[in-house]
Amino acid sequence: MIIEEILRHNREFVAQKGYEKFATSKYPDKKIAIVTCMDTRLVELLPAALGLRNGDVKIIKNAGGTITNPFDSTMRSLLVAVYELGVNEIMVIGHTGCGVQGMNAEEMLHLMRERGVSEEHVSLMRHCGIDLDGWLHGFEETEAAVAETVDLIRNHPLMAHDVKVGGYIMDSFTGELRLIG
Numbered sequence: 001m002i003i004e005e006i007l008r009h010n011r012e013f014v015a016q017k018g019y020e021k022f023a024t025s026k027y028p029d030k031k032i033a034i035v036t037c038m039d040t041r042l043v044e045l046l047p048a049a050l051g052l053r054n055g056d057v058k059i060i061k062n063a064g065g066t067i068t069n070p071f072d073s074t075m076r077s078l079l080v081a082v083y084e085l086g087v088n089e090i091m092v093i094g095h096t097g098c099g100v101q102g103m104n105a106e107e108m109l110h111l112m113r114e115r116g117v118s119e120e121h122v123s124l125m126r127h128c129g130i131d132l133d134g135w136l137h138g139f140e141e142t143e144a145a146v147a148e149t150v151d152l153i154r155n156h157p158l159m160a161h162d163v164k165v166g167g168y169i170m171d172s173f174t175g176e177l178r179l180i181g
Helices: 002-015 018-022 042-050 073-085 105-114 119-127 132-136 142-154
Strands: 032-037 057-062 089-095 164-170 177-180
Touching (some): 002 018, 032 073, 042 164, 057 073, 073 142, 142 177
Parallel strands (some): 032 057, 032 089, 089 164
16 A cells, blocks of 8 residues: 555654754745645646745645635635745746646536445535536636636625735646746
8 A cells, every 4th residue: 555655664764864854944034925736746846946945935836726616625725825924926837738727517516426435425516506507516617716716815895905926837848937917
């Protein structure tokens, strides 16, 4: 199992004090938060392409690197970063070839059913007022999704007006950033 390999590596890492070179505080040195996608191509590429080291920024990752609801956990994390951790700039970074682009809710529900999620549970979600089709649907254009997220953050009623917010698309291969709007 992969988890067992990870746990074995972790024990060795701690025993060899590999953590010492990563020591920092909870406050981001550069006072920036980044909202980005959980895509595996960005795990090392994004920090390397931006010249970031441990302790520099707060990185908040989710599927698509977007905020779909003004009260979701990503927005909450940004508010914590601004008010509790001193962040004064936010970058929203989408990327080329994102798997959430064009994601189909009906296909996702089909895959859930194939993996054993019962129709009863799907129906229960719908009857509880959850818009599964909207919640599981991806976006059509990465650029538009990033722009909508930037707009939501800038105009959120609880966001400080002096926080600078910018949107970008990263090339998933080269790491090149392109400013959106």
